[in-house]
Amino acid sequence: MSTIFWILWFFIAFISVLVAFTLRKENEDMPRRDILRAVESSGKMGIAERSFLWVFSWLDTRFRVQDYWAMSKDAYYNMHRQMPLSHAEKYKLRIIWYWYPLYCLGGISFIAFIILVLTGTVLGIYYVPGGDGDPSPAYASMQFIMLELPFGYIIRSIHHWATHFMVAAVFLHMCRVYFTGAYRNPRELNWLIGVALMFLVIFFGYSGYLLPWDALAFGAATIGINMSLSSPLVGKQIATLLFGGTSLSGATVTRMYFIHVFILPVIVTTLIIVHMFIVWVQGIAEPH
Numbered sequence: 001m002s003t004i005f006w007i008l009w010f011f012i013a014f015i016s017v018l019v020a021f022t023l024r025k026e027n028e029d030m031p032r033r034d035i036l037r038a039v040e041s042s043g044k045m046g047i048a049e050r051s052f053l054w055v056f057s058w059l060d061t062r063f064r065v066q067d068y069w070a071m072s073k074d075a076y077y078n079m080h081r082q083m084p085l086s087h088a089e090k091y092k093l094r095i096i097w098y099w100y101p102l103y104c105l106g107g108i109s110f111i112a113f114i115i116l117v118l119t120g121t122v123l124g125i126y127y128v129p130g131g132d133g134d135p136s137p138a139y140a141s142m143q144f145i146m147l148e149l150p151f152g153y154i155i156r157s158i159h160h161w162a163t164h165f166m167v168a169a170v171f172l173h174m175c176r177v178y179f180t181g182a183y184r185n186p187r188e189l190n191w192l193i194g195v196a197l198m199f200l201v202i203f204f205g206y207s208g209y210l211l212p213w214d215a216l217a218f219g220a221a222t223i224g225i226n227m228s229l230s231s232p233l234v235g236k237q238i239a240t241l242l243f244g245g246t247s248l249s250g251a252t253v254t255r256m257y258f259i260h261v262f263i264l265p266v267i268v269t270t271l272i273i274v275h276m277f278i279v280w281v282q283g284i285a286e287p288h
Helices: 003-026 031-040 047-063 067-081 106-126 137-147 154-179 189-209 215-229 235-243 250-282
Strands: none
Touching: 031 137, 047 067, 106 137, 106 154, 106 250, 154 189, 189 215, 189 250, 215 235, 215 250, 235 250
16 A cells, blocks of 8 residues: 555656646756756755756656657657547647637537526525425425516526527537538547437426426426336336326426436536547547
8 A cells, every 4th residue: 555655646746747847947948967957056946846856857867758758749649640630739729728619519508508507506596396285386486486586587587598598509519510520430429428418408408397387397297207108118117217106296396306406417517528528639520
């Protein structure tokens, strides 16, 4: 255990040396024999920083760390690169978030998701899940939000229309990816993640549509549970899992609330992070 501990600390120290040296050096063409002299003569650095830089310069002088790192990087990009050059790499843009929202539409979907999270958090503070009674606690809480809560009508309207906007943006995003050929090798995995996100977003909107538990929500829930029961072999299990039973009841609202607030946000957020990370690594595919 102690050996692993010291190896971990050595790795952290080495990475810190690389970062510190990269940030502190003013001239990339400085000869190696002058690096150590500059570190030793500098009085503006702390003891820890000077020690890290001294170790790195010592290693770099003997093992040419920078040269071999540059050679490995060039070899990877020139010989083993699978991804086409992205816009940022082609024009040497030193920014990460260079994505064009009107071209990708994924950025617009992400902004809509952030708006939904913020407005949904406010609505969740005052919403009471429950479908029993007349009026039900869910319907009564929605009436309070719409009629009595300051700015409640505006917040719920923003949440409502942001849902439609996100569904439309995700659908158009998938169409753009398909018609520009951006789903092809080596981006098949990200395409599958995007397809899963599209269906999850649609179910996200459906589960939220049932939460007011008004006449429209009851009608949508009736359609949903009938579709679930019509599924062969596992229809009853699906209906019980999603709607809390084989018939609509007060448990349906509680079940949909739990799915809408706890399960779907975790899954969708995780997939969005993975999706955006892959896009950042691979770059945005230009039209084929």
